[in-house]
Amino acid sequence: xxxxxNFIVRFAGEGGQGVVTAAEALAQAAAQVGYxxxxxxxxxxxxxxxxxxxxxxxxxxxxxxxxxxxxxxxAFNREAYDAHSPDVGAGGVIIYDSASFQLDDDSQSLGMPFxxxxxxxxxxxxxxxxxxxxxxxxxxxxxxxxxxFVTDRFTRGRAEDEEIIKSNHQALGLGRDxxxxxxxxxxxxxxxxxxxxxxxxxxxxxxxxxxxxxxxVEFYVGYPISPATPILVSMERNLVGPGKFAYQASSEIExxxxxxxxxxxxxxxxxxxxxxxxxxxxxxxxxxxxAEIPAVIVNVQRGGPxxxxxxxxxxxxxxxxxxxxxxxxxxxxxxxxTVAECFEGTVKAFNWAERYxxxxxxxxxxxxxxxxxxxxxxxxxxxxxxNRTVYRGENGYRRFEAAEVSPMPIPGGPGAYVAxxxxxxxxxxxxxxxxxxxxxTERRFSKLKLLEDGTYESDNADQRVAIMPWGGSKGPxxxxxxxxxxxxxxxxxxxxxxxxxxxxxxxxxxxxKDLVIVPELNFQGQFSxxxxxxGVKAESITQYTGLPFKVxxxxxxxxxxxxxxxxxxxxx
Amino acid sequence: xxxxxxxxxxxxxxxxGDFGVRRALENAVQARMIEAxxxxxxxxxxxxxxxSGNMVHLLEGPQPFGFHGVHGRTLPxxxxxxxxxxxxxVIVVAGDGDFLSIGGEHIxxxxxxxxxxxxxxxxNAVYGLTKGQSSPTTELGVVTSSTPFGKxxxxxxxxxxxxxxxxxxxxxxxxxxxxxxxxLIKQGMNHSGFAIVHVQSPCTTYNDTHEAIRGNPKKQITPxxxxxxxxxxxxxxxxxxxxxxxPGVPLGVIYQDPESVSINQRIAELEARAEVKSPAxxxxxxxx
Numbered sequence: 001x002x003x004x005x006n007f008i009v010r011f012a013g014e015g016g017q018g019v020v021t022a023a024e025a026l027a028q029a030a031a032q033v034g035y036x037x038x039x040x041x042x043x044x045x046x047x048x049x050x051x052x053x054x055x056x057x058x059x060x061x062x063x064x065x066x067x068x069x070x071x072x073x074x075a076f077n078r079e080a081y082d083a084h085s086p087d088v089g090a091g092g093v094i095i096y097d098s099a100s101f102q103l104d105d106d107s108q109s110l111g112m113p114f115x116x117x118x119x120x121x122x123x124x125x126x127x128x129x130x131x132x133x134x135x136x137x138x139x140x141x142x143x144x145x146x147x148x149f150v151t152d153r154f155t156r157g158r159a160e161d162e163e164i165i166k167s168n169h170q171a172l173g174l175g176r177d178x179x180x181x182x183x184x185x186x187x188x189x190x191x192x193x194x195x196x197x198x199x200x201x202x203x204x205x206x207x208x209x210x211x212x213x214x215x216x217v218e219f220y221v222g223y224p225i226s227p228a229t230p231i232l233v234s235m236e237r238n239l240v241g242p243g244k245f246a247y248q249a250s251s252e253i254e255x256x257x258x259x260x261x262x263x264x265x266x267x268x269x270x271x272x273x274x275x276x277x278x279x280x281x282x283x284x285x286x287x288x289x290x291a292e293i294p295a296v297i298v299n300v301q302r303g304g305p306x307x308x309x310x311x312x313x314x315x316x317x318x319x320x321x322x323x324x325x326x327x328x329x330x331x332x333x334x335x336x337x338t339v340a341e342c343f344e345g346t347v348k349a350f351n352w353a354e355r356y357x358x359x360x361x362x363x364x365x366x367x368x369x370x371x372x373x374x375x376x377x378x379x380x381x382x383x384x385x386x387n388r389t390v391y392r393g394e395n396g397y398r399r400f401e402a403a404e405v406s407p408m409p410i411p412g413g414p415g416a417y418v419a420x421x422x423x424x425x426x427x428x429x430x431x432x433x434x435x436x437x438x439x440x441t442e443r444r445f446s447k448l449k450l451l452e453d454g455t456y457e458s459d460n461a462d463q464r465v466a467i468m469p470w471g472g473s474k475g476p477x478x479x480x481x482x483x484x485x486x487x488x489x490x491x492x493x494x495x496x497x498x499x500x501x502x503x504x505x506x507x508x509x510x511x512x513k514d515l516v517i518v519p520e521l522n523f524q525g526q527f528s529x530x531x532x533x534x535g536v537k538a539e540s541i542t543q544y545t546g547l548p549f550k551v552x553x554x555x556x557x558x559x560x561x562x563x564x565x566x567x568x569x570x571x572x
Numbered sequence: 573x574x575x576x577x578x579x580x581x582x583x584x585x586x587x588x589g590d591f592g593v594r595r596a597l598e599n600a601v602q603a604r605m606i607e608a609x610x611x612x613x614x615x616x617x618x619x620x621x622x623x624s625g626n627m628v629h630l631l632e633g634p635q636p637f638g639f640h641g642v643h644g645r646t647l648p649x650x651x652x653x654x655x656x657x658x659x660x661x662v663i664v665v666a667g668d669g670d671f672l673s674i675g676g677e678h679i680x681x682x683x684x685x686x687x688x689x690x691x692x693x694x695x696n697a698v699y700g701l702t703k704g705q706s707s708p709t710t711e712l713g714v715v716t717s718s719t720p721f722g723k724x725x726x727x728x729x730x731x732x733x734x735x736x737x738x739x740x741x742x743x744x745x746x747x748x749x750x751x752x753x754x755x756l757i758k759q760g761m762n763h764s765g766f767a768i769v770h771v772q773s774p775c776t777t778y779n780d781t782h783e784a785i786r787g788n789p790k791k792q793i794t795p796x797x798x799x800x801x802x803x804x805x806x807x808x809x810x811x812x813x814x815x816x817x818x819p820g821v822p823l824g825v826i827y828q829d830p831e832s833v834s835i836n837q838r839i840a841e842l843e844a845r846a847e848v849k850s851p852a853x854x855x856x857x858x859x860x
Contacts, residue, residue, distance in 0.1 A: 028860075031860045032860055198859065199859075199860045200855065200856075200858035200859050200860060201858060201860050202858040206858070210851065210854060210855050210858075213851040213854060214851045214855075218656070219652070219655070219656050221651075221652070238848075238849065238854060240842075240843055240846040240848055241843060241846065241848040242843070245655045245656065245839075247655065249648075249681075250677070250678070250680075250681040251677070253645070253648065253677075254647075254648040254651070254678060254681070255648075256648075257641065257642075257645040257648030257649045257651075257652065258648050258649070258651045258652035258655070259652055260641075260649060260652060261618070261639065261648070261649040261650060261651060261652020261653040261654075261656065262652040262653065262655065262656035263652070264639055264649075264652070264653065265616070265652065265653045265656040265657045265660065266656065266657065267656040267657075269652070269656075283642050283645075284642070284645070286642075287641055287642050287645075291639075291641075374860060377855060377856075377859065378855060380851050380852040380855050381852060395613070395635075409637075411613065411614070411616050411637040411653070411657060411660055412613060412614055412657065412659070412660060413613060414613060415613075416612070416613050416635040416636060416637045416638075417637065417638070418628055418629060418637075418638035418639065418640050419637075419638070419639045419640070419641075420638075420640045421621075421640060421641050421642045422640065425577060425578075425579040425580065427576070427577060428638065428640075429577040429579065429580040429629045430580060430582060430626070430629060430640070431579040431580060431581070432581065433579055436579060
């Protein structure tokens with residue numbers, strides 16, 4: 001039997017049953033021995049209970065998506081079994097809690113009483129380890145993989161460590177024993193190919209926080225909101241010390257105004273929110289653009305509109321992020337598509353904000369934010385960090401005299417001026433003169449030119465039809481692309497995290513294509529509509545389920561687009 | 573409009589109370605600059621929207637930094653400036669509409685934090701710049717352009733509200749009392765914590781209350797303004813709340829918490845307990 005390169009397992013049950021813990025433990029254990037891993041969670045918006053599931057994908061190669069078909073479903077209750085068993089692939093196995101429900105013997109299933117077995121070790125919290133022991137056996141992992149993980153995890157320098165480790169090892173063994181009893185096979189998972197260089201296992205939200213700290217964030221004010229709260233929590237914990245400040249605001253209206261006040265006062269400032277908070281920040285983002293104040297706004301998208309789907313994923317805030325405020329403005333947007341890009345994109349967002357002296361939106365999304373993934377350790381020490389040009393001349397400076405970006409005076413230093421939300425003259429005083437409004441509008445837009453240094457990916461760039469996903473749809477789209485090209489489809493690949501301004505050379509290439517297919521998680525086809533405005537023949541593949549794309553669905557729909565495009569080119 | 577800003581075409585109406593407030597603010601800031609031996613650029617004036625917000629463009633003499641933000645957001649902006657740079661002297665200037673209506677949600681949080689700033693409110697009980705609509709301090713029943721049959725809501729008592737929300741310094745004054753107001757603004761700036769100086773600053777076009785505040789013996793109009801009694805204990809919150817409920821315009825300090833500890837002072841204590849890691853050390857905590 002050929003060895004498996006991939007192993008996808010979903011843990012499904014009630015909130016509070018340890019679904020997330022089990023999935024992340026498996027990911028951590030696999031990563032420790034050199035596999036590539038990715039988790040994906042979705043849970044209800046409540047503290048305890050409610051249907052919850054987390055998926056872990058373990059692979060010998062870098063993981064692009066959380067995977068379509070399950071090798072194993074771990075069902076903690078009947079409801080979870082009913083909801084998720086259709087996603088189990090051919091030859092897949094179900095591990096279920098036989099204390100909760102029973103399945104027929106003819107299914108490829110392994111029932112065992114999770115809790116009872118766990119408790120028999122004397123440890124009341126070992127049920128998950130029973131499950132993980134069984135899982136490890138199903139893919140013929142050496143016993144040491146999980147045993148060593150348990151030893152590492154529970155060695156915490158406490159008196160009870162030894163006992164806890166022993167009971168967990170026992171629980172793993174009980175799970176293995178159960179798995180040995182079954183007659184069917186899942187297939188052995190190939191040995192890991194250890195990654196070169198140091199790896200970290202990190203969630204998207206934490207990668208944003210680490211990127212911000214690396215870029216030199218000094219000031220953070222934010223309001224709790226799913227799925228962006230972990231960034232607030234990380235900042236409160238880590239952004240401390242002289243000259244630094246992290247704080248929970250009374251609303252997003254306050255968050256944005258406060259970070260603009262701090263940006264005006266010379267600090268690198270950031271806030272993080274999700275859709276409803278971005279709506280409240282509308283006036284503030286316009287103020288930042290008008291008064292020319294550097295600031296980074298992280299928007300972790302969730303399902304919308306209004307309160308929408310707080311714990312589900314969607315890519316439906318793009319149009320709003322581009323023009324979040326009234327009047328003539330167009331805010332720079334960086335949209336990471338992987339956990340590694342969450343780090344890089346955040347650093348770049350700060351650099352852009354400092355360079356053009358205005359707000360930049362980092363457009364993340366729930367599926368990235370809550371995903372844990374192994375990535376190469378970011379080169380913190382080698383990261384290029386930019387700082388705004390500060391005015392250091394005499395008083396009497398005309399801050400807004402130039403037709404382009406100009407050095408920024410900082411309170412306490414020379415060059416006092418008024419940062420003004422009203423249209424203003426060269427020292428920041430309010431004016432209504434037509435000529436000044438023309439000059440200032442053009443000044444603000446001219447600064448976007450400074451941000452045309454974005455990079456992009458391209459493959460098979462000479463093909464007439466291209467696929468260009470954005471954000472978190474990158475992973476499934478790339479997996480679909482690779483398979484389609486393997487199967488002989490003629491297709492180009494383009495991708496960038498720099499959605500506004502787009503790298504000019506990329507836009508040039510896209511304009512030359514017969515068709516650019518944009519997979520995106522929204523109803524309107526938001527990014528393709530922007531591309532069409534920019535003169536690109538773009539069409540979207542949309543999905544609005546609150547879940548990421550499945551690779552197989554994407555492949556089917558990309559093929560449909562390619563065949564339509566081919567017919568059209570024949571007719572033409 | 574001045575030599576400094578020839579494109580700026582805004583003016584206050586003749587007799588506007590904001591002229592007096594401007595003079596007092598200039599005096600107070602300049603005196604503080606001399607006393608503290610810090611340059612004018614060390615001051616930041618955060619202004620709201622409305623006639624009073626234009627203060628930031630109309631200040632004469634050496635220029636502080638200014639932030640003329642969006643309607644109602646003076647306190648959040650000031651939070652950012654002050655927490656970013658605690659060494660700056662941050663002054664908020666706003667009107668009753670900006671501060672008590674659209675910006676009302678921000679007073680409580682600023683007071684609980686005891687944000688170390690001085691707020692100067694110019695209260696004319698009307699929206700002047702938009703030409704005479706009712707405001708939170710407009711009396712019940714008053715006819716304005718937006719209340720053609722009389723205002724339906726009662727008026728807010730700003731002094732009592734500030735005290736209830738936890739402001740640690742509250743003073744009340746009248747725009748024509750420039751000397752007294754100068755002293756109060758200086759006291760507010762020197763207070764370690766959230767200070768509000770609430771000034772009756774009449775709108776001579778839409779709601780001219782100068783005569784009512786000053787009084788007029790010839791017309792047998794008793795003045796609304798009265799000096800805070802010397803016997804009033806400014807450190808007594810209950811006494812301050814009682815004083816705030818007396819109809820009229822008290823002149824002087826209503827309340828000052830003698831044990832006021834600002835958020836900046838509290839943060840200094842917290843920071844001593846925090847363990848600070850470098851970005852590289854933090855990234856390494858995620859190592860596999």
